[in-house]
Amino acid sequence: MKKVFIYIILSLLTLSSIYAQQADSLFIFNDSSRMKKHPWRAAFQNIVINAGVWADNRFERKADYAKISFHSIHENMKRGFVWDNDIFSSNQLLHPYHGNLFYSAARSNGLNYWESFSYTLLGSFSWEVCAETTPPSINDLLTTTFGGAAFGEVSYRLSSLVLDDSKNGADRFLRELVGTVISPVRGINRLISGNAWKVRHKYYKYHDYEKVPLNVSVTLGDRYMTDNGTLFKENNNLYLDFNMVYGDPLKNETNKPFDYFSFRAVFNIGGSQPLTSSVNLIAKLAGKCYEPLPGHRALIGFFQHFDYYNSEIVLKDSKVIPFKLAEGAALGLGMAYLLPATKKVTIWHRTHLNAVLLGGSLTDYYRLGRNYNLGSGYSIKSNTSVELEKYGNFELNVFDYHLFTWKGYDNVDLKSSKNPYLYLNTQGDKGNTQFLIINPVMNFILNPKIILSFGSYYYFRKTHYAYNKDVFSKTFEFRLGLKYSFKK
């Protein structure tokens, strides 16, 4: 009897260890053979990316600035970095996307966030100095590096959600295709390595939903944007809002960079507004969770931020662009706090205090191919969310940005200046901009997955100009839409 009893216990112990191994063997990131780093391959791919983009500029677009030589590289190094005048969306959104390619090359070759960040910096630096005849740009270097790392890590993790090496056939093809669209360099690397079609029955999963849960929502609705704050002078257009909360902020065991982030992108469909209305990212780089009192849970950490808000004139005869604001390179301290949950109510509060290394904001005066100032400063963000179990939730977001434009010129015709590069080397109109967004949102549960969402946005901008008259502007908008939400 005793023998039988011991046998049963041993069997149970063996079974549990087998199950544990099986659970581990599901995930790619537990496979030691797949954790190998390929730094030289990543560096080579960065060179190939730069060469590819340069070749497109040089031979397809026949751009003058792509006619590089050793002389142009030497000149660029001698001249040093300046501020450039590309349009808002190029500088604040497309450059980060370019940086995302450098980052993904490193990340998909086994390097971690910080290692890949340095590759993004080097990739951007080499592009600025070597791949264009125009002077290297300090703002491009910053947004490409910081924004690129942010976009790169998000796209890398998003592509991991769809990849599954146990699948084959059409399902596998579709997964690889979507993964490649989300993270192109990773997709190409998978093709080169053969991982794109290799079927595995061990180590085939790329994302562990139990460790890193996912909450995604997509909202489609109407955006009612007023012209200069006048209620009945408006533009109506469809909007699509993609919102994702990745990971659990209150888990100490998932503490790598971007194990927790919130990402949001809003697109306009039709109407007078640009296609990409806003992109927002808040990602944890490092942090620690606390329980200050029983039932209270808090995360205090170091976060990376990326924000992009773009608008154009609301009506054809409008005189004012409502706003343009970006923080491409921003880092800061943050707190996420969950009050003790009751059966009916869940309350979150988040506060962030950031240093903005580089940002951009709309200007009322400066015109040299761009209508925004570059600058640095700080931002403060507050989010309070109250979820009422049966009814829905109420959320209040308050974002305050304060950007200082340090380098600007007074009454100088910049283009006709004796210094041929002076016009390229200014942040804009000297002064500072304070931009405040107040955003209350109400969500009403219609059924467990469909939510009626109503939000209003109030925008206030106060710009002080050192050499021009100060400007204060405000406007607002409403958004009403149906939200489809799912958690995994």
Next chain:
Amino acid sequence: MIKQLIILILLIFSLELLNAQNKVDRPINFSLWNPVSTAPYDSLYITNVTLGFTSKTSTLNGVGVNLCGHFNEKGVNGLSLNGVGEFVKGNMNGLEISGLFNVVSGHMHGLQVAIVQNTNILHAKGVMLSGITNFTIGNARGVQLAGVTNMAGSHFSGLQTTLGINIASSSSNLFQLAGLVNICAAPINGVQVGMGNYASGIKGLQLGLLNLCGGEVRGLQMGIINYSEDTSAVKVGLVNINPKTQLQMLAYGGNMIQNNLAVRFKSRYTYTIFGIGTNYLELDNKSSGALFYRIGLGIPIKRAFFISTDAGFFHIENFHDEDHTDLPNHLYSLQLRFNMEYHPIRKFGLFASGGYACTRYYGSGGTFENQPIVEFGFVLF
């Protein structure tokens, strides 16, 4: 004798040591960054004045002025001014003013002022004034005044005032006054005044556009829409809802307003209706509409019939009157109706209404027209 002498010497030494532990060794501290200061941090020191860029003290009884911040280990009694922030690991008694934030791990008695956030982890008593957020984690008593959010993580007694949102997560004796929303996740004894109010139970008053109560109401809900899970709650509002309230949709046409869509909140004998309609036929204009509210009484007769009467207020808007400049842009109408409703099945019914409408101009109060009403439609749900 020698023994007695040794004991005496030892006693004197012990007394000296005790005194050394309590004495103010470095009353004034000039600090750039601890330990680059005249009195580097020592857990035994009591400091009376600390001045500098950043400083770290064990106990501060007096005044601290720091361009950047101040870290205190055991407690602050007095006044502390900081350009960026202050972190007090012990208790804080007095006045604490910081450019961005204040954090007190122990007990806070006094006044806190910060632009971004005041955070108190244990018991707090006093006034918290913040541009963005006041946050008490432990029990608290006093006043929270914030630009955006006041949060009480445990029991709170006192006043919360903000332009944004007030939150109390535990049972509280509280007056909440908010520009947007008041939330009490547990039963509240007191008053909530805001655009939206929620409490899981209320002994007092909710005053706002939308009032929600997840439990018992001992007091009054006053607003446009009042909801409580307590069917006996006293509510004063345009729409009063409880779990027994039936939500129905009405679609109908009539001789006065052509097409109408409405929501009816129906209790056993009373109901309210909110709806929209287009077009108001007398305006002879395809772009006119009406927004209306009706309140009435009804009696079910057997299972399938329901007769009712109601009074209503209609706001009528003439949207694009470019060709008919003599027509008014806005009108209002007071209407009385008698309705008969027949439900062949439970979730579908047909109804006919008859009544009379007095339509008048805003401002001058003159009559635009008086006319009888005839309407037919159906009820869903």
